[in-house]
Amino acid sequence: MTEKSRTVSLTKRGFNFDTFMWAFVRLSALAMYLCAFIGLGGALIMGARTQMNLADIMRWMFMPNPNHVLNTNIPDIAPWTTVFWKIMGSAIVLFATSHGLYGLLSVLEDYLTEPRLRRAMRILFVLLTAVMMAIGVYIMWTS
Numbered sequence: 001m002t003e004k005s006r007t008v009s010l011t012k013r014g015f016n017f018d019t020f021m022w023a024f025v026r027l028s029a030l031a032m033y034l035c036a037f038i039g040l041g042g043a044l045i046m047g048a049r050t051q052m053n054l055a056d057i058m059r060w061m062f063m064p065n066p067n068h069v070l071n072t073n074i075p076d077i078a079p080w081t082t083v084f085w086k087i088m089g090s091a092i093v094l095f096a097t098s099h100g101l102y103g104l105l106s107v108l109e110d111y112l113t114e115p116r117l118r119r120a121m122r123i124l125f126v127l128l129t130a131v132m133m134a135i136g137v138y139i140m141w142t143s
Helices: 018-044 054-062 083-111 115-142
Strands: none
Touching: 018 054, 018 083, 083 115
């Protein structure tokens, strides 16, 4: 008696939008953790452990914006306003926005049964994601 395989090969399964987004959601969560740990390490290297309280460090860790440093005991905020931290903040905005809005879309699609409505919601969420990302990155670079 031969045992049937319980897995389906990728060629038979296909690689569609849902498969791509399933992988993206997992990888974007890991990328957000990586960005947060880089933010924490950078804050501690730049002297935050003696000049900031835990709440300010956590705020910087999840959104490296120089405005989060202004009300602390940091004497010079120049190291906190470099292009590197703007890129890190932009990466967090991009990953978090797409991760969160796709999660919301997944929940909504569980309740939508009509295929045209599901497609319309996907298009709406892609546009909403692009607009929110643009606003977030604009704020990150101009503040």
